Amino acid sequence: MQLESLLPGPSVNLPKTFYNLSTSSESTNNSPGSTHIDFQEMDRTEPEQKKFLSGGTALLDEAESETFPGNKASAPDARKSSPVISSGDDDLSSARRYNIDELGTDRYFISSSQPSSDVTNPCSLFPYGGQSGSVYSGSNGSRYSSSLHYGSVLPPAGFSSAVCASRSQFASGYQFGQGPGCLYPSYPGPGSGLSSMPIPGSGSAARAQVYLCNRPLWLKFHRHQTEMIITKQGRRMFPFLSFNITGLNLTAHYNVFVEVVLADPNHWRFQGGKWVTCGKADNNMQGNKVYVHPESPNTGAHWMRQEISFGKLKLTNNKGANNNNTQMIVLQSLHKYQPRLHIVEVTEDGVEDMSSEAKTQTFTFPENQFIAVTAYQNTDITQLKIDHNPFAKGFRDNYDSMYTAPESDRLTPSPTDSPRSHQIVPGARYAMQPFFQDQFVNNLQQNHRFYGGERAVPQTNGLLSPQSEDSAASSAAAQRWFVGPVQQSGASTKLDLSYDGEYSASSLLPYGIKPLPLQSPHALGYYPDSAFASMAAGWSSRSSYQRKMTTGLPWSPRPSPPAYSDDLLSSKDKLLDESSTVAPAAASSGSWMETPPALKAVESLESGGYAMVCKRRRISPGGSSTDASPTIKCEDLSSEEYNKESHKAMGYYAFYTSP
DNA sequence: CTTTTCACAGTCGCGCGGATGGGA
DNA sequence: TCCCATCCGCGCGACTGTGAAAAG
Numbered sequence: 157m158q159l160e161s162l163l164p165g166p167s168v169n170l171p172k173t174f175y176n177l178s179t180s181s182e183s184t185n186n187s188p189g190s191t192h193i194d195f196q197e198m199d200r201t202e203p204e205q206k207k208f209l210s211g212g213t214a215l216l217d218e219a220e221s222e223t224f225p226g227n228k229a230s231a232p233d234a235r236k237s238s239p240v241i242s243s244g245d246d247d248l249s250s251a252r253r254y255n256i257d258e259l260g261t262d263r264y265f266i267s268s269s270q271p272s273s274d275v276t277n278p279c280s281l282f283p284y285g286g287q288s289g290s291v292y293s294g295s296n297g298s299r300y301s302s303s304l305h306y307g308s309v310l311p312p313a314g315f316s317s318a319v320c321a322s323r324s325q326f327a328s329g330y331q332f333g334q335g336p337g338c339l340y341p342s343y344p345g346p347g348s349g350l351s352s353m354p355i356p357g358s359g360s361a362a363r364a365q366v367y368l369c370n371r372p373l374w375l376k377f378h379r380h381q382t383e384m385i386i387t388k389q390g391r392r393m394f395p396f397l398s399f400n401i402t403g404l405n406l407t408a409h410y411n412v413f414v415e416v417v418l419a420d421p422n423h424w425r426f427q428g429g430k431w432v433t434c435g436k437a438d439n440n441m442q443g444n445k446v447y448v449h450p451e452s453p454n455t456g457a458h459w460m461r462q463e464i465s466f467g468k469l470k471l472t473n474n475k476g477a478n479n480n481n482t483q484m485i486v487l488q489s490l491h492k493y494q495p496r497l498h499i500v501e502v503t504e505d506g507v508e509d510m511s512s513e514a515k516t517q518t519f520t521f522p523e524n525q526f527i528a529v530t531a532y533q534n535t536d537i538t539q540l541k542i543d544h545n546p547f548a549k550g551f552r553d554n555y556d557s558m559y560t561a562p563e564s565d566r567l568t569p570s571p572t573d574s575p576r577s578h579q580i581v582p583g584a585r586y587a588m589q590p591f592f593q594d595q596f597v598n599n600l601q602q603n604h605r606f607y608g609g610e611r612a613v614p615q616t617n618g619l620l621s622p623q624s625e626d627s628a629a630s631s632a633a634a635q636r637w638f639v640g641p642v643q644q645s646g647a648s649t650k651l652d653l654s655y656d657g658e659y660s661a662s663s664l665l666p667y668g669i670k671p672l673p674l675q676s677p678h679a680l681g682y683y684p685d686s687a688f689a690s691m692a693a694g695w696s697s698r699s700s701y702q703r704k705m706t707t708g709l710p711w712s713p714r715p716s717p718p719a720y721s722d723d724l725l726s727s728k729d730k731l732l733d734e735s736s737t738v739a740p741a742a743a744s745s746g747s748w749m750e751t752p753p754a755l756k757a758v759e760s761l762e763s764g765g766y767a768m769v770c771k772r773r774r775i776s777p778g779g780s781s782t783d784a785s786p787t788i789k790c791e792d793l794s795s796e797e798y799n800k801e802s803h804k805a806m807g808y809y810a811f812y813t814s815p
Numbered sequence: 816c817t818t819t820t821c822a823c824a825g826t827c828g829c830g831c832g833g834a835t836g837g838g839a
Numbered sequence: 840t841c842c843c844a845t846c847c848g849c850g851c852g853a854c855t856g857t858g859a860a861a862a863g
Contacts (some may be wrong), residue, residue, distance in 0.1 A: 256834065336862085385855095385856085387819095387820085388819095388820080391854090392854075392855090394855090425817085426820095473819090489818075489819080490818085498858090527820095530819050530820080530855080531818075531819075531856095531857095538856075538857095541856075542855085542856070542857080545854090545855065545856090546826080546827075546854090546855090547826070547853085547854040547855040547856090548826085548855045548856060548857080549824095549825080549826055549827080549855080549857070550824070550825030550826045550827090550854095550855070551824095551825080551826095551856050551857075634823095745837075
């Protein structure tokens with residue numbers, strides 16, 4: 157409906173899109189129509205599906221050796237001419253990408269109903285243009301079979317169709333050979349946008365929209381070229397993938413899984429503080445590339461009820477690592493990958509429903525791209541991991557100072573008076589700026605009810621979030637982030653229907669009931685860089701604070717509170733751009749910080765400066781390459797704004813504190 | 816020289832078992 | 840006195856990045 161209207165492009169029926177996808181391969185030197193044909197003739201039985209799996213991938217293989225002239229031609233991206241990715245380069249691209257933030261909420265979610273007819277104007281349709289367009293399918297049959305635990309296999313045809321679709325539509329100028337699923341982005345899209353485009357598999361019945369829940373955090377990493385450690389025993393991703401899904405059929409069953417595909421045809425190496433290409437990627441890598449969500453299959457209502465996170469997804473370089481029960485995605489070091497979310501409708505027994513060709517939907521978020529490494533290369537990334545990953549808390553050796561706000565910044569009551577109260581009292585000051593920036597992330601991260609659980613607490617999405625007088629703005633903000641404006645009503649309705657009795661009370665109760673420990677985790681967030689984190693840290697001892705804030709709520713994502721969504725960020729007169737939204741606690745702590753908007757440009761121009769610090773080890777407060785700034789963000793806000801935001805934070809906080 | 820592997824220390828959550836308190 | 844529920848402390852395992860050693 158209005159969904160389409162939100163998207164810069166005409167709408168089109170999914171089936172059509174599907175066909176376009178498969179046939180479009182012709183234009184890309186792929187085996188024309190092969191996938192399409194196979195899809196049509198595919199058997200529906202489960203065994204057959206599995207069997208077909210390999211076949212499907214084989215078909216996809218054929219598509220891998222195609223070129224993407226369109227991409228290079230149409231994408232005036234710096235990367236084309238220079239494979240070197242510096243901070244500056246990233247900024248350049250990000251500039252385009254992030255500008256989209258200002259355009260509207262619709263950019264934050266991906267709808268599978270993207271019109272294929274927009275091929276002529278992919279950029280307008282998909283912010284990232286060709287970036288997320290070209291997709292390769294696996295060359296080996298094990299691509300899915302190895303990891304599909306539910307007997308349901310993504311229809312190769314459907315999958316490939318999606319692949320082809322993206323390719324045809326966003327034809328990227330990369331040329332690559334064989335490989336188990338590749339996606340060659342280039343961030344060329346002039347339209348630039350935050351959310352990536354959806355690769356509509358089809359499915360006119362249920363057009364899903366997917367929101368990247370912890371997107372702010374991803375963006376933080378993405379700005380510095382995200383790195384993910386891979387180990388033999390498997391390493392969890394951080395940030396992990398977390399999505400909110402809407403638009404599914406409430407009663408239909410779906411398998412939800414993540415696939416990680418090559419993002420570009422290059423082998424990368426970290427040299428001179430930059431990521432540079434180093435030959436061609438080895439895309440013959442064998443091994444599982446798919447992680448099926450443990451709760452698959454499940455109903456659409458189930459998937460839409462809560463945040464879907466893949467916190468337990470592990471990455472490994474051990475090709476034989478998937479023999480056991482644990483699902484691990486096998487990657488190759490120093491290769492760039494793109495995670496993709498797949499939603500496949502299945503029958504109640506978990507078997508893929510092949511009754512309709514519109515059962516597969518694929519979503520790609522460019523900010524989820526990462527380079528697999530066996531050891532961190534960029535210290536900025538390392539510091540980000542340490543600062544944000546609760547499991548790395550032990551490495552915050554300067555924890556006390558990192559998140560301790562200046563004495564002058566404290567608000568009553570005095571920390572020494574009542575340590576506990578410190579955690580409760582929002583402290584307008586602290587709540588505000590940091591909250592803007594990281595709080596969102598923090599809250600997302602806290603969404604999980606169980607530690608390490610794949611599931612999250614029901615999304616608050618405005619319904620559960622406390623709103624005071626600012627509720628209107630807050631809601632808008634929230635909507636903007638999670639639910640597109642147009643979708644608002646729909647989403648709200650959905651929430652009302654499905655979450656109301658079941659979630660509103662139950663989910664909130666825990667937070668309200670537990671006065672301090674629980675609310676702290678929520679308000680402060682697991683991530684220390686939240687406003688409250690810094691505040692609390694500054695007021696209380698490290699030990700006590702840590703315990704409190706981490707109690708009960710793990711690092712799992714929690715839906716961002718409406719009041720502090722991106723909308724607010726944008727409302728700050730762009731004061732807080734993407735990067736600025738990052739450095740909350742950092743501002744006061746001096747720990748790892750993001751480059752302020754103003755400095756960002758400089759940084760872009762002076763990628764060399766970035767390079768200088770890239771290979772540095774952990775930087776002490778104030779020593780960061782971007783340390784110059786953050787304070788600015790806080791200070792830039794007028795006292796009025798300050799108070800205003802503080803109140804929001806206060807209200808939000810209070811919501812959970814007072815049952 | 817680059818990349819990978821391994822042991823390590825630190826943090827945290829979970830589960831178990833014992834201690835404690837209230838009610839029958 | 841017994842039973843049950845709750846609380847608390849401890850140990851274990853999972854998880855993290857570090858840094859040195861090994862491997863290529």
